[in-house]
Amino acid sequence: MSSLHHRHLAVSPEWLALYYRHPLELTHGEGRHVWDADGNRYLDFFGGILTTMTAHALPEVTKAVSEQAARIIHSSTLYLNRPMIELAERVASLSGIPDARVFFTTSGTEANDTALLLATTYRRSNQILAMRNSYHGRSFSAVSITGNNAWSPTSLSPLQTLYVHGGVRTRGPYAHLSDEEFTAACVADLEDLLGHTRAPAALIAEPIQGVGGFTSPPDGLYGAFREVLDRHGVLWISDEVQTGWGRSGEHFWGWQAHAQNGPPDILTFAKGIGNGMSIGGVVARAEVMNCLDANSISTFGGSPVTMAAGLANLSYLLEHDLQGNARRVGGLLIERLRAIGATSERVREVRGRGLMIGVELVKPGTDEADPEAAAAVLEAAREGGLLIGKGGGHNTSVLRIAPPLSLAIPEAEEGAEILADALREVG
Numbered sequence: 001m002s003s004l005h006h007r008h009l010a011v012s013p014e015w016l017a018l019y020y021r022h023p024l025e026l027t028h029g030e031g032r033h034v035w036d037a038d039g040n041r042y043l044d045f046f047g048g049i050l051t052t053m054t055a056h057a058l059p060e061v062t063k064a065v066s067e068q069a070a071r072i073i074h075s076s077t078l079y080l081n082r083p084m085i086e087l088a089e090r091v092a093s094l095s096g097i098p099d100a101r102v103f104f105t106t107s108g109t110e111a112n113d114t115a116l117l118l119a120t121t122y123r124r125s126n127q128i129l130a131m132r133n134s135y136h137g138r139s140f141s142a143v144s145i146t147g148n149n150a151w152s153p154t155s156l157s158p159l160q161t162l163y164v165h166g167g168v169r170t171r172g173p174y175a176h177l178s179d180e181e182f183t184a185a186c187v188a189d190l191e192d193l194l195g196h197t198r199a200p201a202a203l204i205a206e207p208i209q210g211v212g213g214f215t216s217p218p219d220g221l222y223g224a225f226r227e228v229l230d231r232h233g234v235l236w237i238s239d240e241v242q243t244g245w246g247r248s249g250e251h252f253w254g255w256q257a258h259a260q261n262g263p264p265d266i267l268t269f270a271k272g273i274g275n276g277m278s279i280g281g282v283v284a285r286a287e288v289m290n291c292l293d294a295n296s297i298s299t300f301g302g303s304p305v306t307m308a309a310g311l312a313n314l315s316y317l318l319e320h321d322l323q324g325n326a327r328r329v330g331g332l333l334i335e336r337l338r339a340i341g342a343t344s345e346r347v348r349e350v351r352g353r354g355l356m357i358g359v360e361l362v363k364p365g366t367d368e369a370d371p372e373a374a375a376a377v378l379e380a381a382r383e384g385g386l387l388i389g390k391g392g393g394h395n396t397s398v399l400r401i402a403p404p405l406s407l408a409i410p411e412a413e414e415g416a417e418i419l420a421d422a423l424r425e426v427g
């Protein structure tokens, strides 16, 4: 055990999980590569949990951060803040939400917490509908809308949460149905649930479940839900913490795959926008955002340095059409991975879109999740020079692949080769 690992264990909570038998200390990065303290180079296909969105050490972001830091690092939300207003304007117009207002936080958890505060206050209800297998953050309120018990350490909550079907297409009671029947069954279930409840405040959903193993319903499900929710006055919160900014390739936001009845009432974002600087936020139409009748501030939310990073990062993303790159290179990568998966008895499914790809592993010849195999493939990939993530429902048996959106084709091919070798090695 390295001495840093030893010191980590001595001082950190036991539930703060580290990847790998010999955890890595990453010391620097460039583009789609990172280096560890021993000088080993890795292709980074996880981006610090989908957060290094454009590239490591992107000069445009580094420059914006250092120039802003040299001017003023902090002022608080008590003063006018030019980079914050500029980023809010850009996010508002990209959001698709009419008359949008934007509030910046420092994490996805805090963004969802704010969304819950808005929805429950606006609707005068503490009931929330959430999806099974969901993940929305680590705070007391966020874990209480998390439909994945591996990430929800308590059922105590200020909210009453009811879990809805539909986030997982290929497992669960409706898995055998066609897409159309699946959607109809989930909509009927929601309708039935609403007939038995009081008046829920909102439904919160990740368009593609991240921690849950990159699972998603058929396109249009949340749009179909929207029609039912509208009839009952229930708000729709789209958690875009992982799916935002074009990662899914086809859409800038995940909700756009479910857009037939308009945009969500509330959208939350975080992770990629800051390229590692801590930015989260919530967008809502003015009527919803302004429903609080007490003051609220965020000491660190919207801090000038993070906002400068966000602006530079977003400009780079849009000017270089990284959404298009995610669609093209992600399309090629998923095809490669499907071809590799077809040769392995362990691979149950390769799914996802853009640069958000899940490879679900099972015990050979069964449908049983295999978390040990997922951990072994993660190790073998690391030894081969590739960092990936893992996730998925009750058992963490899905490999998660989510590189920076600037991934080049040769890098996608190299990563796929390393993963193929890792799968072969685990057998």
Ligand SMILES: Cc1ncc(COP(=O)(O)O)c(C=O)c1O
Pocket (backbone or CB within 6 Å): 049, 106, 107, 108, 109, 110, 112, 135, 136, 137, 138, 206, 210, 211, 239, 240, 241, 242, 270, 271, 280
């Ligand atoms: C969909 C989703 N929502 C919210 C969060 C919480 O974000 P944070 O870790 O920045 O608090 C996460 C984190 O993984 C997430 O994946």
